[in-house]
Amino acid sequence: xxERKVTFTREQIAAYAEASGDMNPIHLDDEVARSVGLPGLIxxxxxxxxxxxxxxxxxxxxxxRLRRLAVRFAGMVxxxxxxxxxxxxxxxGKLEVKAVNQHGVAVLTKSVAEYGA
Amino acid sequence: MAAxxxxxxxxxxxxxxxxxxxxxxxxxxxxxxxxxxxxxxxVYSLGVTAPQLFGDDEAAVDFARLLHAEQEFEWRRHPRVxxxxxxxxxxxxxxxxxxxxxxxFETDTSDERGxxxxxxxxxxxxxx
Numbered sequence: 182x183x184e185r186k187v188t189f190t191r192e193q194i195a196a197y198a199e200a201s202g203d204m205n206p207i208h209l210d211d212e213v214a215r216s217v218g219l220p221g222l223i224x225x226x227x228x229x230x231x232x233x234x235x236x237x238x239x240x241x242x243x244x245x246r247l248r249r250l251a252v253r254f255a256g257m258v259x260x261x262x263x264x265x266x267x268x269x270x271x272x273x274g275k276l277e278v279k280a281v282n283q284h285g286v287a288v289l290t291k292s293v294a295e296y297g298a
Numbered sequence: 299m300a301a302x303x304x305x306x307x308x309x310x311x312x313x314x315x316x317x318x319x320x321x322x323x324x325x326x327x328x329x330x331x332x333x334x335x336x337x338x339x340x341v342y343s344l345g346v347t348a349p350q351l352f353g354d355d356e357a358a359v360d361f362a363r364l365l366h367a368e369q370e371f372e373w374r375r376h377p378r379v380x381x382x383x384x385x386x387x388x389x390x391x392x393x394x395x396x397x398x399x400x401x402x403f404e405t406d407t408s409d410e411r412g413x414x415x416x417x418x419x420x421x422x423x424x425x426x
Contacts, residue, residue, distance in 0.1 A: 185327070193325065200321040202345050205361070217362045226366045227344075231326035231337040238336065244328065244376070247336045251370035 182269040183240040187232055189224050191260045197228040219257070226254040229289060233266050233278050240268040240276050241296035249295040252278065256288035264288060301392040302357045307350040309386040312342045316379045334379060339371045343407040343418040347387035351403055357389070359401065360424055367400075368421035374414050383407050383415055390419070399424040 198208050203225055206213035211221040230252050238244035258264060263283040271277040274296055280289035319338060320330040328335045352361050377383055390402040405418040 187327065196321070197325040200318065200325040201340055203340075226369065227337065227340040228326065230369055231322075231328075231335065231340065234335065234337045235326055235328045238328075238332075244332050244336050247373060247376075249370070249372045250336065251368070253368045254366055 182267055183236050184265060184267040185232065185236050185239075186263060186265045188263045189258055189260055191222070194222065194224050194228065194260065197225055197231070201225065201227060203227065221259060224258040224260075224262075226252075229254070229258060229264070229280060232264075233268075233280055233289060233292065234294075236266045237268045237276050237278055237294035237296075240270070241294065246296040246298070247294060248274075248297050249293075250278070251294075252292040253290045254288070255290040256282065256286055258282065258288055268294060301394070302354070302389050303392040304389065305354075305357070306386065306388040307347060307354075309384050310346040310350070311382055311384050312346050313382045314338070314342060314377055314379055319379055334376055336371065336373060336376060339373070339407070339416045339418055342377065342383050343371070343385050343405045343416050344369070344403075344420055347385050347405045348403065348420070350387060351389065351401070357392075357401075359422070363425045365423045365425070366420060367423045368419075370419045372417045374416070377407075377409065377415050381409060383409055397426040399426070 214222045266280045268276045276294040278292035323330040385407040387405040390404045401422045403420045407416040
């Protein structure tokens, strides 16, 4: 099993916002996030997926081998959360991908990767 | 709120630039020397087309109430730095149940020869 534990920071979320172009203020501004009913600013689901993909790539033998990645965003990730991302074999060319926070709650569910040569 | 299932949006061209790729790779903790990270599709595929949906007055997607519930990418190959790709999106389905709207948004990204590089499927959930 390949695993990576990431403690999310505001700086990392802001860097992802900048690099991805997703500058939605719910990822950058606590007040705006609270005004729409969130606990404060939250990480992008796509940042979680991006990290999950690096773990799946490690298990697949390199990022260029990934052929498919599907995730369900099941829980919010906020700065300070420590999320363990893992990928484990689930049959020929298939991986089961998981992301679980420090409370044992899955933030990505029903997540799978496929890879090839 | 108007259901817009079947709607397609104009194709969008995007050049995959090395600096942007390196910044993206660092932000997800990938090695920038490994080439274009697979989920850079969040930029060249979903990222260039989702604003078309969000900016579509007839689709009337309330961005503040939107959750990205699911995402899937399928790659035929991974594009290289310096390539220009073209992404075209459509609303695959648009349904509402008990005041919650579900929009399935699909984007096909092709290379300059017209071959598919990546298919993206996003499920957006919009609370009323």
